[in-house]
Amino acid sequence: MEQTIIETIERYDRIIIHRHVRPDPDAYGSQVGLKTLLRANYPEKEVYAAGEHEERLSFLATQDDVSEQMYEGALIIITDTGNTERIDSAYYEKGAYVIKIDHHPNNDPYGDLRWVDTTSSSTSELIYRLFKKGEQLRNWTLPHEAARLLYAGIVADTGRFLYPSTTNATMRAAGELITYDFDRTALYDALYEVDEAVLRLQGYVYQQVKLDEYGSTSIRLTKEVLADHGLVAEDTGSLVSSLGQMKGITAWVLFVEEDDIIRARLRSKGPAINELASRYNGGGHPLASGASVTSWEEADELVANLRALCRTYNEMKG
Ligand SMILES: [Mn+2]
Known part of the structure; x- marks a missing residue:
């Protein structure tokens, strides 16, 4: 080739x-x-x-x-x-x-x-x-x-x-x-340098994390939260991967609200998540994908699906 x-x-x-x-x-x-x-x-x-x-x-x-x-x-x-x-x-x-x-x-x-x-x-x-x-x-x-x-x-x-x-x-x-x-x-x-405001937002993200029993979690960054930190959606690129170091985490999604859509960044340390991402206008790698939803209701639905993937994955692992 x-x-x-x-x-x-x-x-x-x-x-x-x-x-x-x-x-x-x-x-x-x-x-x-x-x-x-x-x-x-x-x-x-x-x-x-x-x-x-x-x-x-x-x-x-x-x-x-x-x-x-x-x-x-x-x-x-x-x-x-x-x-x-x-x-x-x-x-x-x-x-x-x-x-x-x-x-x-x-x-x-x-x-x-x-x-x-x-x-x-x-x-x-x-x-x-x-x-x-x-x-x-x-x-x-x-x-x-x-x-x-x-x-x-x-x-x-x-x-x-x-x-x-x-x-x-x-x-x-x-x-x-x-x-x-x-x-x-x-x-x-x-x-890898990040400015102070991004570090502060990272602290906010860590505070929002709640792992469920299957190791899945979701975090929402609304426009208001971004504005409070003096940031815009494009500043959040480095945040999603840093969650991977959390003990017990299996898969997670970070939602970032933009003007017309809510962007979803998905990561996994277990189940493949790219098929799920493709159902929400996205795609990517099995363990790192991107998607987008148009409402917080749709975000809830994506989170439920991610949770189900983690549950199945945990059951398969025994
Ligand atoms: Mn690449």
Whole structure:
């Protein structure tokens, strides 16, 4: 597969790389990491990373301006994006050929060519594998900046190598990436620093947690609570994973009220929750998914379903 992708890349003069909406470090890492890799090894090609820039990820990269006309005849590569609704591009279908590179379940097999490996920790790890094949077949080199971006994606998507998605291959990739010249400490600081208001909100979240007998729990962040903390919905991204350290927790959902919807972030240490998420306009990984509901009544229903999943899981465990 890696070789087919390399040969496809070589057939196009213009390559536009996209990723999912509301990008995270793996989305930027894989997208801009690939752009940086391709620009270095094919300086004659036009390579762009496009989509709406996320200000919070400015320490990683920015995005390129690409006009609608530039899609004509271009190769489009979409990284880290499971389904078409999540592609951050209005024009990707205007491209000549579309490649999907991803590690989410392949429920929506879009594109002309797909490289989907759900056993990979991150899409950044897949891009590193692509680089290794290019190194072997074409003498590709990896710019230091691409190494920094791919490393950031791997670190973030594995929860700093804590999640079970971290494999021997992940560790070897990370081990090789840190031999490149970039400031790891500065990268960690940028990835994990939170401001005071977010820490205070985290304290609020911890106070709301009530584990039921099956280890499930839900937390609601209303617009009022966010406003009380001087925060907006986009500030809450780091809160959901920190609950995983709670003793006895099996699965949990954090609801964040936005203007028109209530966003639901689901995590699990037991039962798969991505099927549940898909019933509420979402999806994702078996142990980490996102969804959305339109009312607190619908949120109650999602919570009941999550609780039922945990009950079944506990019964199966005996
Ligand atoms: Mn990812």
